Amino acid sequence: MRHVAVVGGGILGLAVARELTARGSRVTVLEKEDRWAAHQTGHNSNVVHAGLYYQPGSFKARMSVAGNRSIVDYARSHDVPVEVCGKLVVATSEAEVPGLHALAQRAEANGVPAKLVQPAEAHSYEPEVACVAALRVESTAIIDFAAICRAMARELESSSATLRLGTPALAIRRGGAGGVEIATGTDVVRADALVNCAGLHSDRVARLAGVVPRARIVPFRGEYFTLRPEAAHLVRGLIYPVPDPTLPFLGVHLTRMLDGSVHAGPNAVLALRREGYRWRDVSWRDLAESARFPGLWRLARRYPRTAVEEVVRSLSRRRFAASLARLVPAVGSEDLVRSDAGVRAQALLPDGTLVHDFLIETAPNQVHVLNAPSPAATCALEIAKHVADQVG
Template sequence: MRHVTVIGGGIIGLAVAWKLTGRGYRVTVLEKEDHWAAHQTGHNSNVVHAGLYYRPGSLKARLSVAGNRSMVAFAREHGVPVEVCGKLVVATSEAELPALGVLAERAEANGVPATMLEPAQAAEYEPEVTCVRALRVHSTAVIDFPAVCRVLATLARDAGADLRLNSPALGIRTGDRGGVEVATPHGVVASDVLVNCAGLHSDRVARLAGFTPSARIVPFRGEYYTLRPERRHLVRGLIYPVPDPALPFLGVHLTRMLDGSVHAGPNAVPALRREGYRWRDVSPGDLLDTLTFPGTWRFARRYAFPVGWDEVRRSLSKRRFAASLARLVPAVTPDDIVRHDSGVRAQALLPDGRLADDFLVEESRGQVHVLNAPSPAATSALEIASHIVDRVTAHA
């Protein structure tokens, strides 16, 4: 029986492990933290995306549309809370209507069910929203992704996978007889194939394995607020802005969670360490890694002013954050929001300063490296896992 080592215990690593056991592989999962879904999966918006935003034909488009269906079906089959609530993408000015029209075209091209609404129709879904037109995306859902991970871990373990917490990869080399050997604090794991699902550290794991990745991980922190309980009635579901196609992120939005709370955000600011959930979380080594990469400076020349500076000011000013939300729901004021958790996005940056805009999976002999899997990776996790397992089969 062929043996595969998976590094990373987020939703993609666990989904890969489960799918591999279903194909008859022996599997070992190595996770450096003491629990599953410790970073990106455990700090995201818990939205099952529909596949609206992504370039038709891209991996993101294909795998997120299929992933929306498979993730909702998985949750219902295994008792994970999920609600298909839909969302509104709202144009708050005439200037945003062309971009909203492009989104409607992408929805049609990608097979995403969506309906264009006039303001009175949008108000039937979200009475407090302001818009000149809105796109209703019907298949968007909210879910508990950490609960999905707990189920995946149980399924993989029950199928024979060896799941190891507190097991960082300290060294990786090709074995004397082929295959891959991974050194951990608890001994060496030898296997035929390595799958790198290390998220925020995926490029480092690749280099540790002797592989030169085409991109560098540059961390961005997304900060969230939440509406005070007495103001939750302002939002019934999910309300998103029309994204600026010239900018790399979606913009702050409002999401009603499964427990009835309403989260607002995230913004996007540079994180000063790869697991930097607060401004005071600083790693000199991580900063050096970012600042010595040429792509960082090329990206900064493109986006630092005014876009990046505006994001930083919004991070530091509750008033500015609330003003961004009030573009969507005018009744929201600074007094209505309180600080909530943050997440860190493992964004792959190319040497020319461009963000990798699609899922990025690269390979060498006996190795498969998942180097860019930000949102909608959680949505697409089961489909990404199948894609990766197909790659593993080609190596095994």
């Protein structure tokens, strides 16, 4: 029986381990933290995406529609909370209507169930929304991704898999017969193959294994607010802006969670540490590594105004609220309570280009998942199949 070591205990690492186990491999999962889903998976918006935004034919486009169905089915079969609530993407001015129509065309190309609606119908879904037109996307859902991970861990525990929390991969070298040896600080794990799902540290794990990745991980913190309970009635479901095609991220939006609370955000600012969830979380090593990377400076030169606006919005509750008020005018700064932030592991090329699609690189007996930001959690079961195919 082939033995595969998976580095990373987020939703991708656990999904890959589950898929490999189902295919007959013996699997060991190494997670440096003391719990599953400690970083990206446990700090995201818990939205199951429909596949609306992605370039037709891309990994994201192909996997999102299938992933939307498979992750919802998995949740329902394992008693994990999930609600298929749909969402509205709203054009707040006539200037945004062409972008909304382009989004509708992309939805059709990707096989996403969506329809253009007029303001009266939009208000039947979201009475407080401001729009001149909207796109209704029915298959978007809200889920508990951390609970999905716990369910996967229980499955793996009942199978032949070995799950090791508090076990970092500190060094990796080729072993006998073409396998790998992973030093953890307490022992050496020997395996026939390695799968790297280390998220924020995926490029570093690749380099430990002797692979020079094409892209570098740059951490972007996404900051959220929660609407105070007295204002939560202003949002019934999910409300998103029309994305600006010239900018790298979607923009702030409003999301009603499974517990009835409403999250607002995220913005996107450079994190000062790979696991930098607050401004005071600083790693001089991480900062120096980012500062030496020419791709970051080229990205900043490409979007200087956006970078400044995101920082200002991070520091100003009033500016954050103003962005939300474009979607729901009744939201004011007094309605916002700061919530937990997340950090996105964004792959960046040396020329300053953001890697928009999933990026997976291989070496003999190694598979490295080097870019898997949103909607990777939605697509986790589909990405796992692809990775398992690469492992062979």
